[in-house]
Amino acid sequence: EEYFLDKRKERGYNLSDYGAVFPLLWQYKDEVKTMAQAFFGGVHPNDMKAATNEKAIEQLQAPAQVVIPMSMHFGAPCTPTVSKGDYVKLGQKIGEFKGLGAPIHASVSGTVAAVEPRPYSMGGKVMSVVIDNDFKDDLSEEVHAPADPDALSVEEMVEMVKQAGIVGMGGATFPTHTKISSGIGKVDTVIINGAECEPYITGDHRAMLERPAEIIGGCCYLAKMFGVSKVVIGVEDNKKNGIEALNKVIAEQKAPVVVESLRCRYPQGGEKQLCQAITGKQVPPGGLPANIGCAVFNINTTIAIYHAIKDGMPVVRKVVTVSGSGVVEPKNLECPIGTPVSLLFDACGGLKDETFKLIAGGPMMGMAQASADFPVAKGTGAVLAFAANENKVSEDPTCIRCGRCVEACPMHLEPLYLYLYVQKNRIEDLEAAHVMDCIECGACSYICPGRLHLTHSFKVGKQKVKEAAAKAKAAQLTALKTSGKTLGSGVINAADVRLRSESSTSSSILATLSKGTAVTVLAQSDGWYAVSCNNTTGYVAQQYVTMGDSLPADTTTDDTAADDNSANDSTADDSSSAPSSGSGSSAVSIAYQYLGVPYVYGGASPSGFDCSGFTMYVYSQLGISLPHGATPQLNYGT
Secondary structure, three states: OOEEEEOOOOEEEEOOOHHHHHHHHHOOHHHHHHHHHOOOOOEOOOOOOOOOOOOOEEEOOOOOEEEEEOOOOOOOOOEEOOOOOOEEOEOOEEEEOOOOOOOEEOOOOEEEEEEEEEEOOOOOEEEEEEEEEOOOOOEOOOOOOOOOHHHOOHHHHHHHHHHOOOEOOOOOOOEHHHHHHHHOOOOOEEEEEEOOOOOOOOHHHHHHHHOHHHHHHHHHHHHHHHOOOOEEEEEEOOOHHHHHHHHHHHHHHOOOEEEEEEOOOEOOOOHHHHHHHHHOOOOOOOOOHHHHOEEEEEHHHHHHHHHHHHOOOOOOEEEEEEEOOOEOOOEEEEEEOOOEHHHHHHHOOOEOOOOOEEEEOOOOOOEEEOOOOOEOOOOOOEEEEEOOOOOOOOOOOOOOOOOHHHHHOOOOOOHHHHHHHHHOOOHHHHHHOOHHHOOOOOHHHHHOOOOOOHHHHHHHHHHHHHHHHHHHHHHHHHHHHHHOOOOEEEEEOOEOEEEEOOOOOOOOEEEEEOOOOEEEEEEEEOOEEEEEEOOEEEEEEHHHEEEOOOOOOOOOOOOOEOOOOHHHHOOOOOOOOOOOHHHHHHHHHHHHOOOOOOEOOOOEEOOEEOHHHHHHHHHHOOOOOOOOOHHHHHOOOO
């Protein structure tokens, strides 16, 4: 007979004695549940938050001049809408986006001194609007609060979020309005990321203590937009006073919000890891949280949503943690976007003479900077300076094959092999080893005793994979064009559709096609058609091409300029009419192209589908937006 020992009671149990064993196991149910939902891998670096976690957010005096980059979001940079010499007001729109992006606003009032490329934190220079501050803070007429925020429709709230220029304020900078609109009807779990797991950074923690009502208010608006019964805020348990502050407001307002305390572990703040920690569900490889019904928003993004809907105020300020051993007096500062980082260091007593490194962001995922001559942007959560014995770089980094990087990787990758493939330029092996799933969290580099530059090499490797894919696509297009093989004829079904050099909204525009333009469809890939038109070959988002020789008589696509990103983000209008018989044939034709794609629970992309996800994806290519789920689809349409 088999026995095991209950260490709590120091007695043995016969495994066949279920009546005795079950009550014992029941004592461990909460611990087992926590283990089941914990994400994989991770590390436990010293949090280094003591320097600022008890310091209130200070308001930094506005600078004499701000430099506002036109690239502060995921997607193509904005186009400046002002010129040198123009007078602008606080909150006025000064940059407009096309495709995937978010507008940019003046963070002070004053005169535009220049519109020119300036240094920014991502390296190099980017087009920027430079404003001489007149210190009047004249508020733009564009900024106005709604009469009754609670009476707004979901569409109106999403539009206000869009016009406010809100992006992921934790650093990812993905446009928030796109995440919301593409998730409505698919997301059943809204998660607020309060983990703030990177060392040194304490801005979100201070916001929980000082602005809990604004956080909970933003959560309530998100609950209404997504139509969910509650919103979950995930907070690591080293912020117990923050959890208490949030719970107090939740109780007072009886808000549909729950705070989930999480065990400290990096990278808990990664959205895929946070989803698993909160729900126990895993985001499929190559997928997004929406694939498992989740949407994740940062604490300061949630505050920005609250002010956009309640006050009509766009994103013009940012809370930044200024810390590190090279800073004389570390602080949490709030300043206008575009404030030179050098002024933040000055407000903290300056830098120590021994300072050898500056980082924009946290020490795990941030980027080293050559100088402090760059501005605060929407995604700037911290600026760090180091002067102590913290540089652990080895002159001769060597892999000792200990496997610690494999244990630490939260994405189940094998960093030691990825590193080898990058060094040997083995691109196919890199792709097969799923290097594109790397979230660049830095856990492997942190834990590596051989001091290999793992994370940096993976960034290089991902770029090599992208370049190889682009070359392969170009060669494929050339071969398709010369072979004469096609998927058939198609017609552009919207006005001003952009023909791009690659299947990405960040690629260059080759031409603009008018509604009714005939094209030859050469191939299909991930929501894009490769087409040939007027001796030019390029890519068009699938929803803007109707297969066949002509448009159906009842086409509902309007004549406004097309956003070629909406097909990829599934933001087609839910009011689209039912497909005609011609569209039905097109749906079958599109569906056949995905024979052999594996089944993935919650999947809704060519990397893996479930049943309703496959139907939703196919119909999205025809401009028809369906909910994700068999029952909702059954009840949809006429």
